[in-house]
Amino acid sequence: MQKRMIDDTDRRMTQLLQKVDDHELNSDVLHQLCQLCQAMEKGDFTEALDMHVKLMTKAYDDHGQWILGLKRLIDLDEKTTK
Numbered sequence: 001m002q003k004r005m006i007d008d009t010d011r012r013m014t015q016l017l018q019k020v021d022d023h024e025l026n027s028d029v030l031h032q033l034c035q036l037c038q039a040m041e042k043g044d045f046t047e048a049l050d051m052h053v054k055l056m057t058k059a060y061d062d063h064g065q066w067i068l069g070l071k072r073l074i075d076l077d078e079k080t081t082k
């Protein structure tokens with residue numbers, strides 16, 4: 001089960017990277033992603049999850065696939081950091 005979830009998260013993150021490469025994300029979404037990444041770098045998972053919620057409420061219709069993977073990535077990072 002864990003391997004399947006990791007593989008699915010990897011696939012979703014690949015979708016995100018493809019959208020970044022193809023310039024398919026608006027500046028607001030990119031800004032929120034940058035803030036989320038900065039929070040994760042600091043180990044501030046509360047802030048990262050807050051940024052994720054903002055993405056969910058503003059961009060889910062267009063980007064729900066990778067946003068779901070992003071939540072899993074935050075959770076996995078938090079679990080492995082503790």
